[in-house]
């Protein structure tokens with residue numbers, strides 16, 4: 001479900017993205033003189049149909065209305081395709097999607113769209129890269145948490161958490177090896193009838209990246225995609241500067257920001273405890289599950305990843321969130337072009353050097 005809280009938070013982020021986007025310093029070869037750049041009116045489109053969230057496409061480059069219509073229509077088309085392929089609740093005619101694969105778990109291998117195969121191969125790679133902390137085969141473990149959250153949303157007074165023995169049993173059906181990918185035959189099989197795919201940690205970012213790459217291949221510059229808070233910048237603003245975005249303070253109201261970052265040609269993705277959660281006996285249970293405890297990860301209140309590939313940023317925002325700081329930091333440091341901001345439950349912030357370079361100001 002797409003909560004209004006979530007939409008509200010995004011609107012603030014966007015307002016900031018638009019309002020503060022004016023004052024840049026970096027210059028590129030293609031930059032327009034500031035006076036000319038300032039005359040360009042940004043254009044935007046919003047879509048509500050994808051990934052249970054709100055998607056925005058912005059053009060800051062001054063494309064004609066026709067060209068912006070064409071480009072945003074193609075972005076919408078790409079998001080729509082991935083939305084359908086990744087849907088675990090509905091099937092669509094003529095398509096094998098994740099819902100079909102989950103229903104067929106334990107059965108025969110099924111032929112899939114090559115785009116789904118590419119995605120699952122990448123998802124498996126990322127699972128390995130993160131030592132299983134971001135695992136798209138966690139479906140069996142995520143489901144009881146998801147059901148408790150939904151039940152709590154409709155009846156907060158009766159809210160409860162899953163039984164520990166159910167979590168332990170569920171975890172036995174989450175090995176990434178249960179996902180059998182045959183690249184040559186282009187088929188997928190889930191080897192255990194009780195196992196299932198859940199790509200909530202990666203799907204949105206991956207689809208964002210596919211849309212961004214299409215825009216890049218079409219020669220677009222000066223575009224920003226914001227797909228449910230998953231931000232991907234294509235190029236720079238016309239004057240060669242970056243856009244300003246803000247990382248929410250996880251502990252306070254949506255008007256309050258922990259840090260402002262100037263970003264260009266990069267993705268910015270945050271995972272936080274404040275987005276989707278429910279409360280039982282005064283304890284908050286959020287939606288990112290640590291495979292090592294089987295409970296919501298407790299190391300940070302929010303974690304932001306900046307890197308070019310939005311799929312990688314999305315996967316890492318979840319994986320690094322589930323790791324103690326030393327391990328999380330070591331993995332971040334081992335990856336080229338990946339910058340991270342960790343915000344701890346007591347409000348302390350730590351970040352990689354690249355984040356300091358992007359920091360516009362601290363709160």
Ligand code: ADP
Nearest residue numbers: 133134135136138200201271275287288289318
């Ligand atoms: P959001 O989608 O809210 O931006 P994330 O990218 O962190 O946040 O993804 C959270 C979603 O990913 C959860 O709702 C759940 O579907 C799934 N998920 C939660 N924990 C994990 C995990 N450890 N590995 C893989 N998927 C997870």
Ligand code: MG
Nearest residue numbers: 201314315318
């Ligand atoms: Mg993620």
